[in-house]
Amino acid sequence: MRLQATLFLVASCVPSTLAIYADEVGHIDFHHALLGVPSEQSTFFQRPSSSSNAALLYTLSDKSLLGAVNPKDGALLWRQNLSRPAVTPGHDNQGLLRASGGTNAVVSALGDYVSAWSALDGKLIWENWSPGMPVVDLELLELEDASSAPSVTDAIALSGGKAGSVKRLDGSTGKIKWEFHDESGDVPFQVSASSTDVFYISLQPALLKGYKLRVTSLDPLTGRQTSQQVLNSDNDITGPDSVLFVGANTALPIVAWADKSHRTLKINAIGTKQVTAVNIGNTSGADIRSIKLHAPRTLNALPHFLVQYETESGSWAEVYHIDLASSTVSKAYSLPFLQGWSAFSTGTKDANVYFTRVTESETTIVSSASHGVLGRWPQHPPLDRALHAVSEVAMKGDSVALRSAIVLESGDWQLIQNGAVGWTRPEALSKALAANWADVDSQQDLAHQLEVEGHESIIKAYTHRVKRHLKDLEHLPDWLKELPKRVITSILADEVSNLDSYGVSKPVIVATKNGWVYALASGDHGKVSWRVKAAEEDAWNVKSIQIQPGLATVHVDDGSSVTLNVTTGAITQRASATGKSPLSPEDDVSSDVYIVTQEDERILGWSSKDSRVPAWVFQPAPGEKIVRATARPSHDPVASIGKVLGDRSVLYKYLTPNAALVTTVGDNSATFYLIDGVTGRILYTSTHKGVDTAQPIASAMSENWFAYSFYAEGSDPSEAKGYQLVVSEMYESPIPNDRGPLGSAANYSSIADLPLPHVISQAFIIAEPISHMAVTQTRQGITTRQLLVALPESNAIVGIPRPVIDPRRPVGRDPTSTEVEEGLMKYAPVLEFDGRWYLSHARQVAGINTVLSAPTLLESTSLIFGFGNDIFATRATPSQAFDILGKGFSKLQLLLTIVALAIGVAILAPMARKKKIDTLWKARS
Numbered sequence: 001m002r003l004q005a006t007l008f009l010v011a012s013c014v015p016s017t018l019a020i021y022a023d024e025v026g027h028i029d030f031h032h033a034l035l036g037v038p039s040e041q042s043t044f045f046q047r048p049s050s051s052s053n054a055a056l057l058y059t060l061s062d063k064s065l066l067g068a069v070n071p072k073d074g075a076l077l078w079r080q081n082l083s084r085p086a087v088t089p090g091h092d093n094q095g096l097l098r099a100s101g102g103t104n105a106v107v108s109a110l111g112d113y114v115s116a117w118s119a120l121d122g123k124l125i126w127e128n129w130s131p132g133m134p135v136v137d138l139e140l141l142e143l144e145d146a147s148s149a150p151s152v153t154d155a156i157a158l159s160g161g162k163a164g165s166v167k168r169l170d171g172s173t174g175k176i177k178w179e180f181h182d183e184s185g186d187v188p189f190q191v192s193a194s195s196t197d198v199f200y201i202s203l204q205p206a207l208l209k210g211y212k213l214r215v216t217s218l219d220p221l222t223g224r225q226t227s228q229q230v231l232n233s234d235n236d237i238t239g240p241d242s243v244l245f246v247g248a249n250t251a252l253p254i255v256a257w258a259d260k261s262h263r264t265l266k267i268n269a270i271g272t273k274q275v276t277a278v279n280i281g282n283t284s285g286a287d288i289r290s291i292k293l294h295a296p297r298t299l300n301a302l303p304h305f306l307v308q309y310e311t312e313s314g315s316w317a318e319v320y321h322i323d324l325a326s327s328t329v330s331k332a333y334s335l336p337f338l339q340g341w342s343a344f345s346t347g348t349k350d351a352n353v354y355f356t357r358v359t360e361s362e363t364t365i366v367s368s369a370s371h372g373v374l375g376r377w378p379q380h381p382p383l384d385r386a387l388h389a390v391s392e393v394a395m396k397g398d399s400v401a402l403r404s405a406i407v408l409e410s411g412d413w414q415l416i417q418n419g420a421v422g423w424t425r426p427e428a429l430s431k432a433l434a435a436n437w438a439d440v441d442s443q444q445d446l447a448h449q450l451e452v453e454g455h456e457s458i459i460k461a462y463t464h465r466v467k468r469h470l471k472d473l474e475h476l477p478d479w480l481k482e483l484p485k486r487v488i489t490s491i492l493a494d495e496v497s498n499l500d501s502y503g504v505s506k507p508v509i510v511a512t513k514n515g516w517v518y519a520l521a522s523g524d525h526g527k528v529s530w531r532v533k534a535a536e537e538d539a540w541n542v543k544s545i546q547i548q549p550g551l552a553t554v555h556v557d558d559g560s561s562v563t564l565n566v567t568t569g570a571i572t573q574r575a576s577a578t579g580k581s582p583l584s585p586e587d588d589v590s591s592d593v594y595i596v597t598q599e600d601e602r603i604l605g606w607s608s609k610d611s612r613v614p615a616w617v618f619q620p621a622p623g624e625k626i627v628r629a630t631a632r633p634s635h636d637p638v639a640s641i642g643k644v645l646g647d648r649s650v651l652y653k654y655l656t657p658n659a660a661l662v663t664t665v666g667d668n669s670a671t672f673y674l675i676d677g678v679t680g681r682i683l684y685t686s687t688h689k690g691v692d693t694a695q696p697i698a699s700a701m702s703e704n705w706f707a708y709s710f711y712a713e714g715s716d717p718s719e720a721k722g723y724q725l726v727v728s729e730m731y732e733s734p735i736p737n738d739r740g741p742l743g744s745a746a747n748y749s750s751i752a753d754l755p756l757p758h759v760i761s762q763a764f765i766i767a768e769p770i771s772h773m774a775v776t777q778t779r780q781g782i783t784t785r786q787l788l789v790a791l792p793e794s795n796a797i798v799g800i801p802r803p804v805i806d807p808r809r810p811v812g813r814d815p816t817s818t819e820v821e822e823g824l825m826k827y828a829p830v831l832e833f834d835g836r837w838y839l840s841h842a843r844q845v846a847g848i849n850t851v852l853s854a855p856t857l858l859e860s861t862s863l864i865f866g867f868g869n870d871i872f873a874t875r876a877t878p879s880q881a882f883d884i885l886g887k888g889f890s891k892l893q894l895l896l897t898i899v900a901l902a903i904g905v906a907i908l909a910p911m912a913r914k915k916k917i918d919t920l921w922k923a924r925s
């Protein structure tokens with residue numbers, strides 16, 4: 001019996017599982033799988049295969065992510081990261097993406113890397129490298145050749161570098177079919193293809209200034225040059241940016257440019273000598289700021305195109321037709337000048353071409369053949385400013401259906417379907433630089449009142465309190481009225497674990513690099529509740545977001561700040577630049593009197609008493625560079641100042657609230673310095689040789705321990721090669737029950753006398769790099785902590801339980817019985833991440849470079865938020881949700897049981913009493 005009881009007790013102590021339950025996914029966490037801002041030239045609607053009816057949206061973003069999105073709901077179907085470490089450094093990484101109707105592939109180029117991907121599922125079909133020769137243009141070859149199977153469309157790639165080179169790549173293998181080298185010294189510019197020719201267009205420097213356009217026609221089968229034209233454009237063209245358009249794959253491709261004063265538009269049907277000049281009407285009476293050309297890309301579409309003219313205040317457009325026989329261009333009609341922004345796009349249906357115009361207040365569609373408006377949808381409420389758009393047109397009899405995907409000024413991607421907003425993908429969040437949980441607590445007023453009471457005399461405080469309670473009575477009638485409803489809903493709701501009032505679904509405020517601030521509703525799958533343009537800068541170097549009740553302050557590295565109301569997003573205050581800014585909060589070592597800043601290659605400690613001269617300066621050894629500084633989180637409560645060992649003795653933790661862990665790198669070494677933030681004294685140093693400093697080095701600190709990771713090449717064979725995770729704990733003394741010099745020192749003269757910590761470290765080999773580290777935080781710090789690590793290779797966030805990486809794990813022997821009691825396991829050099837530690841579950845959280853953690857009102861629960869590219873938020877319960885009722889708990893059932901018991905008691909009690917009396921009588925008789 002006793003054995004059984006013990007077993008039961010033991011069994012109930014073992015955590016059933018640490019993993020996230022499948023039914024919690026999407027409930028306690030949310031994930032925005034982002035692509036980045038879709039680029040104008042490489043975004044389109046396309047059917048994923050010739051047999052499918054519905055088109056998908058494809059894009060290659062500014063983050064070099066290639067992805068397919070379902071236009072119905074905006075869900076990401078697949079994505080691929082095209083960035084390769086091999087990408088030629090120093091070029092602008094402008095990727096290209098092409099697809100052609102009737103094939104099952106999309107072809108992309110980035111740097112010197114060309115690749116083809118299955119349009120349906122994003123699987124790699126082939127790849128091709130041309131080292132040192134970045135691809136400057138890419139087209140698919142649509143030959144009107146019936147013999148070539150429709151599923152393979154060869155690609156034509158133009159590589160730049162020292163000399164231009166045009167290649168035809170096999171559509172199914174990526175192998176080079178032919179290559180044409182241009183040794184003339186021209187600037188390789190574009191390729192284009194008609195049904196009969198491949199054209200290579202280069203910029204030939206003219207004698208004085210400007211460039212002539214040289215068009216070389218190539219035989220698509222052999223790649224041999226068939227003819228050449230040089231167009232006299234040197235008065236107008238000063239560089240690649242002056243050319244407005246090189247027409248891709250229409251029946252008759254064109255090249256278009258304008259003169260410098262924007263008075264005439266010049267158009268040449270590629271391959272011919274003739275240049276048509278058309279006058280640009282001065283419709284608006286204002287200077288034209290930009291000219292954009294929109295033309296269909298498909299081979300069999302009508303040779304019509306639209307030119308968009310934009311001025312400071314608005315824009316208009318003109319539609320032109322090309323005569324195929326004479327290769328001349330004529331104006332067909334104009335679309336009127338409208339104030340505000342307009343985003344034009346092209347859609348095709350069979351051979352017909354349609355032009356769509358999205359403005360703030362309406363969407364309209366016209367046929368390229370005539371100016372009659374086929375469809376007009378007013379927009380309520382007005383749309384946010386769009387930069388560019390792509391459209392898909394569907395015709396059923398006389399009715400038109402239209403879908404437009406617009407890229408907003410913020411970078412977000414929005415679908416407008418027949419004038420209604422379908423979905424918005426918050427792609428701007430891929431530029432997140434800082435985040436924090438907002439404090440919308442309604443209790444703030446009470447907190448303030450209590451503070452007032454705390455500072456007054458007893459009598460005053462007492463009257464204040466009585467007044468406050470009388471005031472509270474105002475709410476009593478409402479509260480009583482609500483009471484029955486609250487009781488009933490609380491019983492009937494099957495969700496007992498609605499923890500919103502415990503601070504687990506606080507909104508998150510995110511600031512992005514392009515000057516926007518977002519609020520995400522944690523309780524509503526991370527929906528954007530508001531977004532605000534807070535700064536005009538393109539590179540807004542946000543350092544941190546600080547939270548006050550109801551307000552959030554975004555701090556920028558130049559010392560300026562913006563304060564917003566977290567409920568509405570209204571900007572309440574702006575502070576201008578001061579030039580000096582403390583390290584961001586996670587790097588921030590601020591005690592009451594000291595602030596630590598990083599400046600050039602130094603770390604400075606400032607006293608708040610004297611802000612002119614730094615109190616101390618830390619400068620790494622010559623040849624070393626500071627790459628990172630971390631400190632204990634500002635909220636890092638210590639539940640116990642010592643560690644109780646198996647034999648009931650205590651190891652005292654070395655706790656200093658002001659320590660900072662500074663990482664420096666040398667040629668192939670990394671050094672970690674633990675610095676006291678008050679005195680600048682180095683408490684501990686650890687140097688690792690043979691470190692690959694190009695790989696991520698991450699570090700984190702909490703309580704009396706710190707951890708860091710790096711990649712060691714292992715300079716000599718005895719050393720381990722691979723990713724290492726090193727964990728160190730600091731104690732006051734190596735001997736249990738001893739406080740070292742601290743214990744006996746009753747009278748400390750100055751903090752400078754602090755003894756150095758006794759540090760115990762252990763290193764573990766891990767399978768992959770860690771891009772960022774953080775530590776879970778709970779309200780009182782009683783709950784076991786987890787080391788949160790972001791894994792960029794497996795796109796995951798993992799919470800490693802602290803006991804697993806305890807540096808006191810016995811090495812080379814089994815733990816003794818006291819060590820077992822302490823929970824220590826035998827040390828194993830290789831640390832494998834348990835599947836149950838994956839906080840991101842099966843989700844692919846890509847590009848995470850910062851993980852934040854915050855406490856909730858529940859001691860068991862810690863909030864986690866990761867950003868960088870994707871946005872991911874979840875809750876962690878490192879020691880189980882010991883203070884939360886499980887989902888399976890039913891209040892109704894409990895109540896029914898109590899009622900049933902009460903009824904049972906009521907019925908049985910008289911019976912029992914009767915029986916007792918009867919027995920008494922029987923005994924008597």
Ligand SMILES: *[C@@H]1O[C@H](CO)[C@@H](O)[C@H](O)[C@H]1NC(C)=O
Nearest residue numbers: 261262263282285286287288
């Ligand atoms: C259009 O007219 C305005 C005012 O008359 C003038 O300032 C501007 O330069 C003109 N633009 C062009 C392209 O002719």
Ligand SMILES: *[C@@H]1O[C@H](CO)[C@@H](O)[C@H](O)[C@H]1NC(C)=O
Nearest residue numbers: 549550551565566567568572
């Ligand atoms: C924020 O805005 C809301 C709504 O306008 C207002 O009720 C609240 O007081 C504001 N909060 C602060 C801190 O200004």
Ligand SMILES: *[C@@H]1O[C@H](CO)[C@@H](O)[C@H](O)[C@H]1NC(C)=O
Nearest residue numbers: 741743744745746747748749
């Ligand atoms: C405490 O201070 C006194 C006088 O300053 C000194 O004599 C004594 O040694 C100090 N005690 C310790 C434990 O340092």
Ligand SMILES: *[C@@H]1O[C@H](CO)[C@@H](O)[C@H](O)[C@H]1NC(C)=O
Nearest residue numbers: 081082083084085846847869
């Ligand atoms: C894509 O790959 C590059 C280079 O490997 C990396 O720096 C970047 O973070 C990756 N992006 C995402 C979103 O994973």
